[in-house]
Amino acid sequence: MKFGVVVFPGSNCDHDTYHVVSKVIGQPVDFIWHKEEQIDRFDAIILPGGFSYGDYLRSGAIARFSPVMRSVRQFAEEGGLVMGICNGFQILCEAGLLPGALLRNRDLRFICEHINIRVERVDTPFTSACEPRQVLSLPIAHGEGNYFCDPETLDALEREGRVIFRYCDAEGSVTDESNPNGSLNNIAGICNSERNVLGLMPHPERASESLLGSSDGRAIFLSMADSLREMIKLRA
Amino acid sequence: MDITPELLDQHNLTEPEYGRIKELLGREPSFTELGIFSVMWSEHCSYKSSKIHLRRLPTEGECLVQGPGENAGIVDIGDGWCVAFKIESHNHPSFIEPYQGAATGVGGILRDIFTMGARPVASMNSLRFGPIRDEDSTGDESGKIIQRNRRIMAGVVKGLGDYGNAFGVPTIGGEVYFADCYSLNPLVNAFALGLVRREQIFYGKAEGIGNSVIYVGAKTGRDGIHGATMASAEFDEAAMEKRPTVQVGDPFAEKLLLEACLEAMRDGAIVGIQDMGAAGLTSSSCEMGARAGTGIEINLDLVPQRETAMTAYEMMLSESQERMLIVSERGRERQVLEIFQRWDLDAVIIGRVTGDQRLRVVHNGTVVADIPNVALTDEAPRYDRPQIAIIINTENVEPKITAGLKKVETEIRAATRTQVMTEALRRLIVSPNLASKEWVYRQYDHMVRTNTVVLPGSDAAVIRVKETRRSLAMSLDANGRYCRLNPREGARLAVAESARNVVCSGARPLAVTNCLNFASPERPEVMRSFSETIDGMAEACLAFGTPVTGGNVSFYNETEGRGIHPTPVIGMIGVIEEARHTTTQWFNEPGETILLLGLTRGDLGASELLMTLTGEETGAVPTLDLESEKAVQNVCLTAIKAGLVSSAHDCSDGGLAVALAESCFSSYRRAAQGASIDLDAHAAESDQHDVASLLFAESPSRIILSAKPENIAEIEKLAKEAGAACVRIGEVGGSDLTIRLGGEMLIEASVESLETAWRSALSFHLDRPAQMAAD
């Protein structure tokens, strides 16, 4: 099994994600330069956080045109696991791999703090190791994380169980006070209808070692590794 | 062209200085040369007023790899790893354009770090603004001033955040203070720290005659060129379009520059490298030549340019950001160029290293400048500027404190002393200086790179070093109020406090960087306070064994004849040997015993209490006994390393009551704790019976420890051996903070109510609709 972490110009959580995959969950991982088009050797692709191309036009708007994104799209269509964290989520939305968009935070400021999210669904390759309704403490660090989509899309996301994470309080209640950025329905993460592409604003890679205050994020990487093991077994 | 007195004046050069320039050149300078001399001989680049004083700072130590004189200082932290760190001011630009001024300040200090081969892993900042609270300013214009101060603060914080966040360096700590004198002179000091393998360190040296000089990074524009040029119409009319002097930061370009530079350094084709910071091309080329004893010749026609019709003068003085000058081994230039092109950055060979120790600049086929390097560096003017004795404030503030407390009593119609003292505590913790700085650091990404072990809010910030078992603690400290009233003592106190902060986190203090913010050196009283500050700092750094590895002097922080307080900012770094030694200021569990190391004296002069009660900055500053300070710090660190301590907190601004409240407040994944305190034993030990002093005096050399009851005897034994006072003052538990003396309740408040007030205070002043619209 092999993970790939895409490096766009301006990615800055690429090393952190690599560190967690290799050192914390102990799986093989390589960086993928954004100009690479050959990504067949990977079993899961992670688009890391950061400020690709400075996020100068809109977050993720320029990165979606990187050569690697054509391959990522194909990879996803063939059922490969793709996870976008923070800026990676924004890129997936801009690229149309996930619906909706991430607007400026409700209070117009960049926010960096630990928040809680509730795992809404465990029937995805990214959350299979979580308990239903488990509350995870993860950090957010973004200026544009306010999830928005049109009412039809929102309805579809909810109906199809594609809202995977929601901002909540420490007890797991989804409240307006626990919504840090104004996201619709407190959405912190969603997946595509095939459930193999996930985007989330919080940073699981920043909460995968207890030394850093929380290891709750590890469950997401472990879920991916478990799912890949299953997928590889099936393929064989 | 004619060099007139007006022209010299516009270039901030005096007649004698001009005479010296002619002497060094053996002829009249060209206009471009005049510009080059003016920037290199400026206070900012030459340190002409400070250099003779800075020599008195201790710059030697076992851990020291690189002291002052390079782009950043470097110390060895063991296992083959070193840290490069430095602090620098960006005060004037941040007043003109807060957002860009602050942003480019971060950009500059980050380049200083990665130019040494180190990857930046932490940044901090020390900020000072004018008052942001309506009641803190009086006079007709006060409303406007407060509004502007808020706007400056919001812009600066956003600028610092946006740059560091996009670049990907965590901003993990710092300090923010407010006082009138900073209304027209805000201070923005940016600190950065990077990690480098000892054998991978790079220097700004142009070694190897015949080697190539390569320009990399962003294109050159007219950014930041001194306004002086605009007045000289005769020099180039075609280029007289409006020239901006504000530099704009591009963190994206800087991030690419970082990755490309580190990659090129690993590749081995780079001989020397320097950031083009202040005075851009000029300082990088002549300083690199001077350090190596070589010369540099560059051809400006080859320099990547963002604007058209730029003159040699403009290109040599431009302060466009995100640029570097590299000396590459002859024959290996291709390797360097390819790496930069891969990162979509300009990289062009613009010249070569020569053997004649001169800076030679060619433009349009002619030599426009030809100057011996030493004329710009070692031969720059040095001044021993006049000083006059200053009066050290020794006012006894007791009557003012008594009157202030009386006023509180009347205002809240208090029936008991408990109410008065509790109200005083409440007012202190909601004052902008002491209130939670969450509003600020929430806007900084303080976790990127996944190393931040202690998040902002505790005494020192701590990051782990993934490559070793060690962690690094760091703290920025200054007290402009103390330094105004007594510069020497103020500087000693600042060094002691930053060492104490680092010790409280479990670290051994290692080395210091400093940023000395002062008003005009041409005023003798300012110069005296500068000199006194250096002496105080030198004495304290020597005592703690922490050499000064470099830093920055910022003079002329005055507007309309009003100068700032002398504000020397100390950046202290320390090493935590084992991750498990990392300690924070927060009480952990009910049942822990609370100890106080050190003694409380009547140090209410210049205190936060005096300021909060009366709005006055006066009185005798606390006196520091370095031996007691060292004893207290040693006990604390030894106890932490022995695993005896649950929490440690420096007791300083606002005094004991404020420090206790801070230790009670909640922190990440840790609920708030109450504490019941009895000060009888401490009062007896300190022979201090004044209630206001016991609660709010800012006596140095005090640390609050909490520990499991079974460890107390051992800590007391350590203290006894070291000759440090150590007294049990209470126990963690409950939901209230109570402080008693002689059976009388002095303070009684629910921690929750105190914390809510403390946490929301800054937001209350800064998150106003009118303010938000203007951000």
Next chain:
Amino acid sequence: MLAKVFVTLKNGVLDPQGKAIHHAAESIGYQGIADVRQGKYFEIQLDAGLDEALARSQVEKFAHDVLSNPVIEDYRVEIS
């Protein structure tokens, strides 16, 4: 009445946003784009009965004091 305000960076001020977008346009394959400068555009609805001269002076002041940062930006007002 509708006022349109265009805020752009002053000539010569570095525009990192424009630069990044320009570079992206080139790398995606758009041809003939010599430069890109990014700015902000505001549409301001004014009261119908407002005197045009007064409207202009109000909007000009608003653009100068609030919508733009005169240190680095220029603005242009159109009223229709």
